[in-house]
Amino acid sequence: MTISTLTLADARTIIDAAEAKASEVGQPMNIAVVDVGGNVISHARMDGAWLGGIDISINKAFTARAFDIETKELGENSQPGQQYYGIVASNRNRIMIFAGGIPITRDGEVVGALGVSGGTGEQDQSVAEAGVNAL
Amino acid sequence: MTISTLTLADARTIIDAAEAKASEVGQPMNIAVVDVGGNVISHARMDGAWLGGIDISINKAFTARAFDIETKELGENSQPGQQYYGIVASNRNRIMIFAGGIPITRDGEVVGALGVSGGTGEQDQSVAEAGVNAL
Amino acid sequence: MTISTLTLADARTIIDAAEAKASEVGQPMNIAVVDVGGNVISHARMDGAWLGGIDISINKAFTARAFDIETKELGENSQPGQQYYGIVASNRNRIMIFAGGIPITRDGEVVGALGVSGGTGEQDQSVAEAGVNAL
């Protein structure tokens, strides 16, 4: 069986676009891209971005691929009383349930994911969307 | 003292039935079976199932045996304000508190458990029930 | 970019062959197969096999794919004074440096890996080889 994945060149195209958006938004960000297997291809921390966002950006990307879902949407389903409440305890503390992680698709197939961390949920989400749209 | 447990052959019968149900539901799943000691006997990830569900299916099975309870029911008791709220911090992050884990009984005795992860709580639960009923 | 990986059907073919060899050797084993991304596709613990081998078989398979090398060979390079001495501290305790993990190749490309745990290094290795040769 063959599957599609992202190259390092793809990851850089995505990161460049996310960085441009973060500069426009005026908030430095951590940006990470994982491949189809959920493994990191590349990460970049813009000057002045949160130290705590290194891990979060990587884990948002992992989460988005691990469940083929935006972390924002997973978060809505993981609140108390919702169907995935408690999911953060799984996968060795790598599940992030707030905005900024988005699966990357090509021809309708998930080929990897992008994670962004550095600002408000809204800022992270807009930067992640800019990254994903660059491909 | 003797205790009853499941064999690898039992686990496969259960996984086969769960897989058939997952195919019927149209959602690929991770399916795991643990023995009376809570230790994994077998796990299978159907083609296209969530990567993040490997860990979750195994841990749902562990949890169902660890407390001899369906994870769905444990979840209802683990919401904020409920009697087991905070239980996810125990057992080295292996406690899952949402639908898809079911103890397996034989002659009224728990002999192991099944865990399923790959779709909505409802889908996971229905696939787990099909698995348990196969024995 | 497309890459080749293993299906659940492939994993089962491999596990069946390894199991047959383990029965011939007379030592029950844990057998695990990971895909091209290092993520578990399937695991089986034969009746009577070591409980401690669940984790080891999965991690041997992970290691063999993580470095595209047999764990036996990695182990020889990870002894005191050798070039990879200390590698076990990496990758969140998932690196196994003794015999029983083998990359699985198809048309010269690594598409996943197999890990076996349950007996002596020699036994594990022979069972793993039987599994790999089944594909």
Place this chain on the structure above:
Amino acid sequence: MTISTLTLADARTIIDAAEAKASEVGQPMNIAVVDVGGNVISHARMDGAWLGGIDISINKAFTARAFDIETKELGENSQPGQQYYGIVASNRNRIMIFAGGIPITRDGEVVGALGVSGGTGEQDQSVAEAGVNAL
């Protein structure tokens, strides 16, 4: 007090040079750069590089800055019987004691570090040296 550190632009200059050397050597690599605080600025996994090297490259860079020493040299001091034997148990499994991690200095002061993982110790070391020399 002011301290000197690396920018994302510096990190990219270093990674580009390391990548060029890795291509020359013919071995795809994971390359990571940390700042003066030991925190990742950027990581890149070349197409086809080891999955297991993601963590190792990051941790080699961390280690080189954590002790302001090349990981190769630290390794020589961490063999059984040597003065730092056992250091791998510290710092939450982030200490790497084999070649490929090098502190980055500017005006005689350590400002960060580079870590490389993907080949033999000799290959990793030569790629890391090319990276450091680019600044």
